[in-house]
Amino acid sequence: MSVREDPQAQPVRPTAEDPVAAAGSELIGGPTGRRALLGTSWWTPVRIVAIVAIGMFALGMVQKLPCYDGGWFYGATAQYTHACYSDIPHLYNGRGFALDLVPYFDRIPDNVSGGMQYLEYPVLTGLFMEVASWMTPHGGSIQDREQIYWLVNAGMLMVCTAVIAVCVARTHRRRPWDALLVALAPAFALTATINWDLFAVALTAAALLMWSRSRPLAAGVLLGLATAAKLYPGLLLGPLLVLCLRAGRLRAFWTTAGGALAAWLVVNLPVMISTQGGPHIRDGWKTFYTFSQERPVDFGSVWLIISQRTGNPLEDVNTYGTVLMALACLGVAALALCAPRRPRLAQLSFLIVAAFVLTNKVYSPQYVLWLIPLAALARPRWRDFLVWQACEVMYFLGIWMYLAYTGSGDQHRGLPAEGYQLAIAVHLLGTLYLCALIVRDALVPERDPVRRDGSDDPGGGVLDRAPDAFVLGEARRASRYEGAALVDWGVHRE
Numbered sequence: 001m002s003v004r005e006d007p008q009a010q011p012v013r014p015t016a017e018d019p020v021a022a023a024g025s026e027l028i029g030g031p032t033g034r035r036a037l038l039g040t041s042w043w044t045p046v047r048i049v050a051i052v053a054i055g056m057f058a059l060g061m062v063q064k065l066p067c068y069d070g071g072w073f074y075g076a077t078a079q080y081t082h083a084c085y086s087d088i089p090h091l092y093n094g095r096g097f098a099l100d101l102v103p104y105f106d107r108i109p110d111n112v113s114g115g116m117q118y119l120e121y122p123v124l125t126g127l128f129m130e131v132a133s134w135m136t137p138h139g140g141s142i143q144d145r146e147q148i149y150w151l152v153n154a155g156m157l158m159v160c161t162a163v164i165a166v167c168v169a170r171t172h173r174r175r176p177w178d179a180l181l182v183a184l185a186p187a188f189a190l191t192a193t194i195n196w197d198l199f200a201v202a203l204t205a206a207a208l209l210m211w212s213r214s215r216p217l218a219a220g221v222l223l224g225l226a227t228a229a230k231l232y233p234g235l236l237l238g239p240l241l242v243l244c245l246r247a248g249r250l251r252a253f254w255t256t257a258g259g260a261l262a263a264w265l266v267v268n269l270p271v272m273i274s275t276q277g278g279p280h281i282r283d284g285w286k287t288f289y290t291f292s293q294e295r296p297v298d299f300g301s302v303w304l305i306i307s308q309r310t311g312n313p314l315e316d317v318n319t320y321g322t323v324l325m326a327l328a329c330l331g332v333a334a335l336a337l338c339a340p341r342r343p344r345l346a347q348l349s350f351l352i353v354a355a356f357v358l359t360n361k362v363y364s365p366q367y368v369l370w371l372i373p374l375a376a377l378a379r380p381r382w383r384d385f386l387v388w389q390a391c392e393v394m395y396f397l398g399i400w401m402y403l404a405y406t407g408s409g410d411q412h413r414g415l416p417a418e419g420y421q422l423a424i425a426v427h428l429l430g431t432l433y434l435c436a437l438i439v440r441d442a443l444v445p446e447r448d449p450v451r452r453d454g455s456d457d458p459g460g461g462v463l464d465r466a467p468d469a470f471v472l473g474e475a476r477r478a479s480r481y482e483g484a485a486l487v488d489w490g491v492h493r494e
Contacts, residue, residue: 220259
């Protein structure tokens, strides 16, 4: 087979296969020519993607300028009406960093925290916050220190952004330009500095890159560290299990799971176990888990719509959410084992995290960061991605306008409860829309943008082009997809 005929030899040009990408490229000179020499200069796709991502991150920082100049410190609703709220400056003092308290070990005074006795974040995120506080000068007014603390954190999160962009660009070797979906995502820029989620997202993206390179132990260690920073990355072990079961690659899965557990324990055990008065679980370490368990129905969830519309506080929301999430996991497992061709890891990863987002009792606006890299790998089509992003931007604006409304007293400046419920519904429908397309791609592989050139699972590592070992349902009769005899979907021979 000639190089021209080999679908694995040439990099994918988005402008040649995506009408929206082709139309958008007119802003920079039009689609790439057939004879263009790609990757022959310093401006490689990975570097371009990383620079664009950093530029968009910087624009997101500029968007926070009204709050930096005073919205975080003056006026009851200024930070909401300008849609520039961030947890970072508020928690610098509110969680005892300004007082040099050690997270998880020192109890936070009630007059400082408002009743939160210990830091309510996982251990590795707490370390991230603590390192940023070490780099924040301890002189000057508290406002100056909170501003500097936000800038320090923003600088660290910018590094995370670059890591995410590079990892996504390199996960699918022949599709580095798909990472532009991440770099140019408007919701990414708007939410990047609201909280510390980008740290866990960066570790997760690095784990997926290591898995795509058939390095399951490194992937597991990174996934364990990501789970020590945020809970959601641990969900990715579920798709890995069912995919490895279908491909007969369980040894790789257990290597990854073991590495993840070991890394999580290395980070958590020193904080988890206290030897004062005998070994016991430290209250500070438990705070994240007890707070998550006891938290009532909160912003952004379908449960809030139900609660506000019915007047029912839904005290059993944990049970309802757990049941729905369990059903979603069963559905993802069934899709993995029954689809005519084994679904790609990125597809199932997006679906499982999206299920968690949709069934959870809270949806903070920065949670969209969890899904953006997975969406770029699972469904790299600009039209669908931008439809979903438009929904998320509408929700981003909706929650701040709702908080402005509830915080403005009798003036009622902002979005009332009914309008906010509509914003939540738009977010839910946008996420479900992308989920539906990904499920369709898994059931009809020739509709999958990644597989149209004959690829199998370029981010699958040991799963890529592996023959099936265990399948259920219709997949048993789909012999045309078995083994190495994969259909070269979308490849035109000359």
